[in-house]
Amino acid sequence: MSRLRLTGISKHFGAIQALSDVSLDLAEGQVLGLMGDNGAGKSTLVKIIAGNFAPTHGTIALDGRPCTFHRPRDAQREGIEVVYQDLALCDNLTAASNVFLGRELTRRLGPLRIVDYAAMRQRSAAIFATLKSETRPRDLVRRMSGGQRQAVAIARTLVAEPKVVLMDEPTAAISVRQVAEVLDLIRRLRDRGIAVLLISHRMPDVFAVCDRIAVLRRGALVADMATAATSPEEVTGLITGAIETRFGRAA
Amino acid sequence: MTNSLESAIAQSQHRSALSRIMGLQVFWVFLAAVLACAALTLLTDTFATERNLFNVTRNFAFVAIMAIGMTTVIASGGIDLSVGSSVVLAAVVIGVFMEAGHPFWLSALAALGAALLVGLTNGLLIAVVGMPPFVVTLGMMSFARSLALVLSNNKMIYEFGPDHAILLGLGGGRLFGIPNPVIVLVLIAAVMAFVYRWTRWGQHVFAIGGNESAALMTGIPVRAIKVSVYMFSAFTAGVAGILMVGWLGSVTTNLGTSMELAVIAAAVIGGANLSGGEGSVAGAVIGALLIEVIRNSLILLGISTFWQGAFIGFFIILVVAFDRLKALR
Numbered sequence: 001m002s003r004l005r006l007t008g009i010s011k012h013f014g015a016i017q018a019l020s021d022v023s024l025d026l027a028e029g030q031v032l033g034l035m036g037d038n039g040a041g042k043s044t045l046v047k048i049i050a051g052n053f054a055p056t057h058g059t060i061a062l063d064g065r066p067c068t069f070h071r072p073r074d075a076q077r078e079g080i081e082v083v084y085q086d087l088a089l090c091d092n093l094t095a096a097s098n099v100f101l102g103r104e105l106t107r108r109l110g111p112l113r114i115v116d117y118a119a120m121r122q123r124s125a126a127i128f129a130t131l132k133s134e135t136r137p138r139d140l141v142r143r144m145s146g147g148q149r150q151a152v153a154i155a156r157t158l159v160a161e162p163k164v165v166l167m168d169e170p171t172a173a174i175s176v177r178q179v180a181e182v183l184d185l186i187r188r189l190r191d192r193g194i195a196v197l198l199i200s201h202r203m204p205d206v207f208a209v210c211d212r213i214a215v216l217r218r219g220a221l222v223a224d225m226a227t228a229a230t231s232p233e234e235v236t237g238l239i240t241g242a243i244e245t246r247f248g249r250a251a
Numbered sequence: 252m253t254n255s256l257e258s259a260i261a262q263s264q265h266r267s268a269l270s271r272i273m274g275l276q277v278f279w280v281f282l283a284a285v286l287a288c289a290a291l292t293l294l295t296d297t298f299a300t301e302r303n304l305f306n307v308t309r310n311f312a313f314v315a316i317m318a319i320g321m322t323t324v325i326a327s328g329g330i331d332l333s334v335g336s337s338v339v340l341a342a343v344v345i346g347v348f349m350e351a352g353h354p355f356w357l358s359a360l361a362a363l364g365a366a367l368l369v370g371l372t373n374g375l376l377i378a379v380v381g382m383p384p385f386v387v388t389l390g391m392m393s394f395a396r397s398l399a400l401v402l403s404n405n406k407m408i409y410e411f412g413p414d415h416a417i418l419l420g421l422g423g424g425r426l427f428g429i430p431n432p433v434i435v436l437v438l439i440a441a442v443m444a445f446v447y448r449w450t451r452w453g454q455h456v457f458a459i460g461g462n463e464s465a466a467l468m469t470g471i472p473v474r475a476i477k478v479s480v481y482m483f484s485a486f487t488a489g490v491a492g493i494l495m496v497g498w499l500g501s502v503t504t505n506l507g508t509s510m511e512l513a514v515i516a517a518a519v520i521g522g523a524n525l526s527g528g529e530g531s532v533a534g535a536v537i538g539a540l541l542i543e544v545i546r547n548s549l550i551l552l553g554i555s556t557f558w559q560g561a562f563i564g565f566f567i568i569l570v571v572a573f574d575r576l577k578a579l580r
């Protein structure tokens with residue numbers, strides 16, 4: 001059964017049609033690469049799945065159950081986590097505070113509930129350890145390298161046991177060594193049975209970790225195929241429009 | 252391996268304890284204020300007198316109370332230019348109510364209610380309608396002061412009905428030798444230092460100031476928090492307004508005029524970063540203290556008070572330059 005199923009998703013921003021009639025399936029433990037040119041609608045799709053925007057039309061189903069997300073919190077509650085393109089980190093806060101941003105751990109102090117920094121530091125240290133990252137929970141994000149910032153953003157998705165992790169260009173602005181780390185991490189997520197939707201411009205990354213590749217062009221889905229059944233050349237053609245579509249052919 | 256890593260972490264934390272204090276703007280501003288006090292004690296016979304210290308501490312308390320509200324707004328990435336007008340509005344409301352014979356508590360609640368309404372309006376226009384804080388609060392600065400003029404018909408109020416003595420005692424009196432406004436300041440400062448550090452609300456205010464879209468995406472109730480921040484700022488202005496009426500024994504409609512400048516200056520000198528995400532309660536209080544010490548010292552040293560603005564302006568630019576320097580290093 002599919003973990004995440006999108007059916008007929010469309011999104012308008014005023015006169016701009018960012019997405020039209022996009023349907024996608026994502027299975028447990030599967031990595032789906034979503035590719036497309038700038039402005040193709042990839043980030044918009046991620047934000048709809050994550051509850052940042054409501055779709056103009058279409059439905060989202062998780063484990064066969066239809067879901068409506070009014071807020072990111074609703075999607076989080078259902079086990080959907082996102083690593084945003086800009087990482088969505090607060091430079092002025094510590095790594096631990098960023099990992100738990102919006103869902104800070106608290107403890108009782110008499111009649112009050114106060115933020116439990118010690119517990120947040122401990123748990124984020126444990127997550128960083130599983131990611132084999134040297135990021136220290138107490139450090140301010142402002143002083144961190146690109147790879148460490150990436151680790152913070154990814155650690156954030158692992159706070160709750162997620163069902164689906166959406167990654168918007170996680171390897172866009174980091175060094176080659178760090179890309180390898182992130183790809184390793186994606187494999188680790190997959191091995192835990194998490195369904196991963198990976199948006200990337202980098203063809204080698206997508207071919208390295210994805211089981212399937214889908215292509216968006218000007219808001220419409222033009223391909224959804226097994227990685228083994230395609231090639232970087234074909235994907236490039238689909239992205240640019242040199243190849244019209246892969247639908248109607250055997251996948 | 253783990254051991255050496257942990258000891259490395261411990262070491263780096265140890266080192267940062269000292270350098271963190273040195274790196275804190277609040278520390279240097281506090282040092283400047285202490286040095287200024289020491290110099291004044293030596294240079295004049297008038298500074299360290301009980302009477303002068305009483306005046307200095309009381310005067311600074313009003314600005315400091317409001318600077319805590321302003322620091323909260325600035326930490327969330329906003330600005331509130333309407334605080335001076337909230338002061339006069341709260342003052343006029345409590346004056347009109349008490350003059351009409353209402354008890355102190357009811358009048359004070361009405362005054363705080365009026366201030367909170369100003370903050371609510373600011374907050375809704377900024378957080379929900381999405382207008383820039385500078386413009387909204389600039390408009391409100393004009394609007395609220397005009398409202399105060401209308402309410403008072405621009406007449407001075409100095410008769411406060413049956414609870415006259417309570418009001419004057421609250422603003423002008425002292426408890427254990429400490430001016431009442433200072434006691435109020437200490438209470439608000441203690442509560443807010445706790446709130447900044449230990450509550451989710453505090454974390455969220457700083458998160459919004461650090462990266463608003465990140466705060467939104469992680470599900471922080473950004474709008475509600477921004478509204479509450481402007482309401483808190485207005486609340487501190489309302490409290491200061493009530494205390495000022497008690498201290499002065501009268502309400503005039505020029506109360507709080509251009510006070511927003513002193514309050515913003517105090518917050519910024521105390522380390523609040525106008526681009527958001529930084530600021531502290533201690534900084535707000537120490538910033539306000541430094542401004543009052545400068546003001547007082549010019550008077551005591553017989554320097555024309557026309558120089559006040561120059562000194563305060565100099566300090567604002569100095570601390571921001573200091574910040575830039577730190578960023579470059």
Ligand SMILES: Nc1ncnc2c1ncn2[C@@H]1O[C@H](COP(=O)(O)OP(=O)(O)O)[C@@H](O)[C@H]1O
Pocket residue numbers: 013016017018036037038039040041042043044045
């Ligand atoms: N919040 C928004 N308001 C208006 N238009 C938007 C918004 N977000 C995205 N768009 C538009 O939707 C289209 C798709 O954008 P996006 O999803 O960011 O593309 P991608 O991530 O594939 O580069 C673009 O034309 C973009 O300008």
Ligand SMILES: [Mg+2]
Pocket residue numbers: 042043044085168
């Ligand atoms: Mg994008």
